[in-house]
Amino acid sequence: MARLDEEHPLDVDGEWFVDTRCIDCDVARQWAPGLIEADEDGLSYVARQPRSEEEQAAMWRAAEACPTRSIGHRSLRRPAEPAFPFELTPGVYAMGHNHRDSFGAHSYLVKHAGANLLVDAPRFLLSLADHVDRLGGIDHVLLSHRDDVADAERWAERYGARVWIHSDDASAAPFASDVVSGTETVDVSSGVTLVPVPGHTRGSVAFHVDERWLFTGDTLHWHQRRRRLDVFAGATWYSWEHLADSMDVLAPLRVEWVFPGHGIWHQVGFDAYSAQMADLGSSMRRIGRSAWSHRPIDPGM
Numbered sequence: 001m002a003r004l005d006e007e008h009p010l011d012v013d014g015e016w017f018v019d020t021r022c023i024d025c026d027v028a029r030q031w032a033p034g035l036i037e038a039d040e041d042g043l044s045y046v047a048r049q050p051r052s053e054e055e056q057a058a059m060w061r062a063a064e065a066c067p068t069r070s071i072g073h074r075s076l077r078r079p080a081e082p083a084f085p086f087e088l089t090p091g092v093y094a095m096g097h098n099h100r101d102s103f104g105a106h107s108y109l110v111k112h113a114g115a116n117l118l119v120d121a122p123r124f125l126l127s128l129a130d131h132v133d134r135l136g137g138i139d140h141v142l143l144s145h146r147d148d149v150a151d152a153e154r155w156a157e158r159y160g161a162r163v164w165i166h167s168d169d170a171s172a173a174p175f176a177s178d179v180v181s182g183t184e185t186v187d188v189s190s191g192v193t194l195v196p197v198p199g200h201t202r203g204s205v206a207f208h209v210d211e212r213w214l215f216t217g218d219t220l221h222w223h224q225r226r227r228r229l230d231v232f233a234g235a236t237w238y239s240w241e242h243l244a245d246s247m248d249v250l251a252p253l254r255v256e257w258v259f260p261g262h263g264i265w266h267q268v269g270f271d272a273y274s275a276q277m278a279d280l281g282s283s284m285r286r287i288g289r290s291a292w293s294h295r296p297i298d299p300g301m
């Protein structure tokens, strides 16, 4: 519950507020852009109060996604409709309720023919599980890497789901049923493949679904300011060189949407995905990790 006694001093007057327990995970700013912004230390505050029903809904989503429960209101009644699961595109739902243990990573429910998928894990809440029940439950829990396991075990237990992770990150999920080794792509279920993409961590993987959706963990995300797919140079824990090689592995895939753990999901489009990924790996090798985040916004790659 948000702490009014720790309200951020920059919050504008009004119903909604953010407290200073914020950890700068950026999630609230993704759900409520223009309403919640970051101060110079990266702490979120309410820059503008919502003016429409859609903006109110955005604030509710931000509040329910926030891993520190730092976003509160003074007197509103909770809407009848839950903020999450929230359908991003037909068949793919943001789960919200981002977990502090994963530094607020996003997780996704994919309603998939005969075998629903949970990609990484949110907090386990019975109220959220009730809505997952209505969507058909979960057959496979797909873990992108060691950092975003969160409450995966509790979700898997509730549904008797199989749990997938790469062996190089498997110590973070000793309850996993399917531990994959090596660098070869592995079939998870019909239309769903696990693609090893070492770099962010040694055991990072992406999940490619139905030749159109790519769940990337912390390997690849949409960079809003650059308006292109990008990598987190400052959060490459294992190997920049391996991460560049992994971009070459992902480049030939057919992808319309990218759904990351951190950063924002985006409908990139098949052609734009191919064009942007074609030389991402080689650009990373040429520019290098230390200069990557400082390169010009439109360098021609």
Ligand code: SF4
Pocket: 018, 021, 022, 023, 024, 025, 026, 027, 028, 029, 043, 044, 065, 066, 067, 068, 069, 070, 071, 104
């Ligand atoms: S989601 Fe919460 S912790 Fe993350 S940036 Fe927003 S207010 Fe801060």
